[in-house]
Amino acid sequence: MSQNLVSAEFTAEEQQAILASIQQIQSLPFLIGLSNKDKQRLNKMGNKSLGFVDQALNLARQNPDILPSRLDLEEFERDVALYHALHPINTALSKLSELVDGTLLAVGSDAYTAALDVYAYAKMANGVTGLEDLRDAMGDRFRNNGSRKATEMDAEQAEA
Numbered sequence: 001m002s003q004n005l006v007s008a009e010f011t012a013e014e015q016q017a018i019l020a021s022i023q024q025i026q027s028l029p030f031l032i033g034l035s036n037k038d039k040q041r042l043n044k045m046g047n048k049s050l051g052f053v054d055q056a057l058n059l060a061r062q063n064p065d066i067l068p069s070r071l072d073l074e075e076f077e078r079d080v081a082l083y084h085a086l087h088p089i090n091t092a093l094s095k096l097s098e099l100v101d102g103t104l105l106a107v108g109s110d111a112y113t114a115a116l117d118v119y120a121y122a123k124m125a126n127g128v129t130g131l132e133d134l135r136d137a138m139g140d141r142f143r144n145n146g147s148r149k150a151t152e153m154d155a156e157q158a159e160a
Contacts, residue, residue, distance in 0.1 A: 003113040005106035030082065045083070053080060 045053060057080050060073055122135045
């Protein structure tokens, strides 16, 4: 094989255990999904705003008499606490997602590169019974391809 960025096995049991853990996390009752339109309308709190929010919460706790009755201090405290609890989880999940994305890209590239090698070798093989139909079926992948033509990829693979 001309490329091997990832070499690993992942059992069905491991996959199911991880999917079950993800399902457990997804079932947390406070997690919500937002449409893109909803996301655009919301005030955003980034890292710079977090200090401001923490200061406002401290001010509100120390001076509750300045707050209007419509501002629910207990809810404000719950929101800030939940943000602080979820932020490191979000960071870890983002890093995990990047690793999974990178691994998928690399292992997909490994598999596709190997498939191109097999196809190139199949095109060079003559006289093998039944091979022509399989080779032609694989060649359908490249018909009417707007980017690189199959012949260019075949030539590259044959040289490898």
